[in-house]
Amino acid sequence: xxxxxxxxxxxxxxxxxxxxxxxxxxxxxxxxxxxxxxxxxxxxxxxxxxxxxxxxxxxxxxxxxxxxxxxxxxxxxxxxxxxxxxxxxxxxxxxxxxxxxxxxxxxxxxxxxxxxxxxxxxxxxxxxxxxxxxxxxxxxxxxxxx
Numbered sequence: 001x002x003x004x005x006x007x008x009x010x011x012x013x014x015x016x017x018x019x020x021x022x023x024x025x026x027x028x029x030x031x032x033x034x035x036x037x038x039x040x041x042x043x044x045x046x047x048x049x050x051x052x053x054x055x056x057x058x059x060x061x062x063x064x065x066x067x068x069x070x071x072x073x074x075x076x077x078x079x080x081x082x083x084x085x086x087x088x089x090x091x092x093x094x095x096x097x098x099x100x101x102x103x104x105x106x107x108x109x110x111x112x113x114x115x116x117x118x119x120x121x122x123x124x125x126x127x128x129x130x131x132x133x134x135x136x137x138x139x140x141x142x143x144x145x146x
Contacts (some may be wrong), residue, residue, distance in 0.1 A: 033097065033109055033129040040127030044095060044109050051081050053095055053109065055127065060090035068094060068118065076100060082115060091125075094118040100128075 033044040035055065044053040050062040063085040070079045076099040083093055092111035096118070100106035110126040112118040 033107065035109060035127040035129050037127060039125055040109075044097070044129075046081070046097070051083060051095060053090075053092065053111065055125070058089065058091040058111065058125070059087070060092060060095070061087050063087075063090075068115065069096075080118060 031046060033046075035041065035043055039056050042053070042055040045051070045062075046065075047062075049064060051060075051065040052062045053060040060083060063083045065081040065083055068080040068082045071077055078096055078098040080094055080096040083090065083095065086093060091113065093114045094112040094117070096110045096112070098108050098110060100108050107129045108126055109129055111124045112122065113124045117124065
């Protein structure tokens with residue numbers, strides 16, 4: 001995505017977030033999460049109705065999701081999503097977006113092979129993501145299931 005498209009998307013997201021009529025339709029922690037590293041190069045994308053995560057060793061195409069868990073109060077904040085329709089090339093059933101440091105600057109993505117593995121804390125892959133302004137993460141909407 002080029003700079004102009006990224007800026008346009010950010011403006012639209014901001015306008016929607018500020019609109020009382022559409023705010024509840026926003027996805028929790030919506031946005032693009034660019035990741036790097038040997039197993040992590042790629043990114044995750046959380047949208048109003050779909051989630052996807054493409055990395056070096058796994059391709060989770062856009063799928064509907066369900067919010068499994070969210071920590072919205074205190075620090076660190078997090079939201080866990082169950083992928084409703086993972087494709088054959090997707091290694092994960094659950095993706096969690098986590099604020100690592102509690103200061104809004106350090107975030108990561110964790111992938112879990114099953115809902116049970118998520119419940120046991122057995123991370124399949126964890127990847128750091130580019131710093132993200134906290135205003136792009138609409139955590140207050142994470143109680144809503146898509």
